[in-house]
Amino acid sequence: MSAYNPYDNVLATIETAAKQLGYSPSEYEHIKYPERTLQVSIPVRMDDGSVRVFEGYRVQHSTLRGPSKGGIRYHQDVNQDEVSALAAWMTFKCAVAGIPYGGGKGGVTVDPTKLSKGELKRLTEVFTERISPIIGPETDIPAPDVGTGGEVMNWLVETYSRLRGELTLGVTTGKPVGKGGSLGRVEATGRGVTITAKAAMQALGREIRGATVAVQGMGNVGGISAKLLTEERAKVIAVSDVSDCIYNPAGLDIEGLLTFIADGNLLKDYTGDVERISSKELLEMDVDILVPAALENMINKDNAANIRAKLIVEGANGPVTVEADAVLEQNGIIVVPDILANCGGVVCSYFEWLQNLADDYWTEQAVNQKLEEAVSAAFKSVWEISAEQNVSLRAGAYLIALKKLVEESA
Numbered sequence: 001m002s003a004y005n006p007y008d009n010v011l012a013t014i015e016t017a018a019k020q021l022g023y024s025p026s027e028y029e030h031i032k033y034p035e036r037t038l039q040v041s042i043p044v045r046m047d048d049g050s051v052r053v054f055e056g057y058r059v060q061h062s063t064l065r066g067p068s069k070g071g072i073r074y075h076q077d078v079n080q081d082e083v084s085a086l087a088a089w090m091t092f093k094c095a096v097a098g099i100p101y102g103g104g105k106g107g108v109t110v111d112p113t114k115l116s117k118g119e120l121k122r123l124t125e126v127f128t129e130r131i132s133p134i135i136g137p138e139t140d141i142p143a144p145d146v147g148t149g150g151e152v153m154n155w156l157v158e159t160y161s162r163l164r165g166e167l168t169l170g171v172t173t174g175k176p177v178g179k180g181g182s183l184g185r186v187e188a189t190g191r192g193v194t195i196t197a198k199a200a201m202q203a204l205g206r207e208i209r210g211a212t213v214a215v216q217g218m219g220n221v222g223g224i225s226a227k228l229l230t231e232e233r234a235k236v237i238a239v240s241d242v243s244d245c246i247y248n249p250a251g252l253d254i255e256g257l258l259t260f261i262a263d264g265n266l267l268k269d270y271t272g273d274v275e276r277i278s279s280k281e282l283l284e285m286d287v288d289i290l291v292p293a294a295l296e297n298m299i300n301k302d303n304a305a306n307i308r309a310k311l312i313v314e315g316a317n318g319p320v321t322v323e324a325d326a327v328l329e330q331n332g333i334i335v336v337p338d339i340l341a342n343c344g345g346v347v348c349s350y351f352e353w354l355q356n357l358a359d360d361y362w363t364e365q366a367v368n369q370k371l372e373e374a375v376s377a378a379f380k381s382v383w384e385i386s387a388e389q390n391v392s393l394r395a396g397a398y399l400i401a402l403k404k405l406v407e408e409s410a
């Protein structure tokens with residue numbers, strides 16, 4: 001069995017969309033390759049005095065529609081193919097969301113939970129220094145992703161600004177509020193997931209109220225999605241983190257769980273009224289809505305046929321493989337694709353960047369309202385083209401994105 005390579009998913013999806021649009025290879029061949037890849041080594045002085053060298057990447061997939069844009073991931077499984085795939089997905093995500101960016105991504109092969117705060121800060125400083133020749137507010141703008149957040153973004157701004165000799169808030173987004181960050185940014189990805197889940201249910205003639213939900217991953221995306229879906233009166237009955245999966249058919253206490261997690265706890269130590277289930281059981285649960293909000297390749301050719309959710313809303317990037325997509329489609333399961341479902345994060349990043357450049361800060365209400373407008377408009381256009389062309393929502397989203405990349409940015 002060949003190893004899973006997420007970039008193969010990217011290529012297959014581009015090919016399908018290009019064929020549907022009737023493009024000849026000469027029109028889209030360039031989009032299959034990242035424009036620029038920088039691999040760096042990151043020597044870090046550890047707390048015990050030793051030096052460990054980590055591996056890092058910054059991939060700029062496309063600048064056809066604007067500066068490349070996308071997060072930085074700290075995870076032990078990060079590799080170049082993964083970062084390249086994540087960068088490409090950002091290109092299509094920004095295009096479908098209608099924001100003037102290309103796509104990029106960064107990553108460091110490190111388990112951030114095993115490093116002290118000082119070690120993480122030094123790692124971020126060296127990584128920033130080494131990618132600094134290619135990042136900047138007008139060229140390539142990082143943001144948080146799995147394993148990073150506001151604090152890492154703040155270290156990045158400090159390091160970049162020191163190197164450049166002036167405070168440069170626009171070099172990254174997802175900064176803490178008060179340090180150039182935007183109100184609503186932390187919640188924005190989960191908010192976008194909720195907006196698209198609600199819109200999809202509505203389009204299917206169903207209600208979000210009372211719908212049962214399973215969420216894989218209780219990080220920033222899964223956690224906020226669970227919270228906001230609960231506020232919409234959906235019933236979140238199963239959630240998971242890296243340590244465990246929990247289930248309560250009557251609905252979980254999401255507020256309580258989020259406080260428990262925010263205190264640094266793992267689900268395996270949660271003592272609430274829940275049943276323990278396996279991650280297979282969570283993914284294959286008979287729910288109205290499944291939100292995979294962890295990592296890539298979670299729904300693949302091995303388990304796709306067992307999926308019973310009626311609607312999948314991809315909080316994570318690339319959780320469903322191309323092979324799985326075909327099986328789900330055959331089984332009538334609707335998938336709101338990552339580049340649409342989780343675009344709320346980067347849309348709000350765009351708002352943050354605008355606020356930084358103008359030095360004019362918006363209220364949370366204004367941010368949320370603009371976010372709702374942008375994500376709803378993106379959903380509507382994807383839904384319409386998918387219905388019109390009789391293709392999946394993923395195919396529809398790629399038709400829109402590829403068309404913009406090929407026809408509007410020659």
Ligand code: GLU
Pocket residue numbers: 069070071072141142143144145146173174317342343345346347349
């Ligand atoms: N990492 C997020 C994503 O995958 C956000 C990227 C950004 O805000 O630039 O969409």
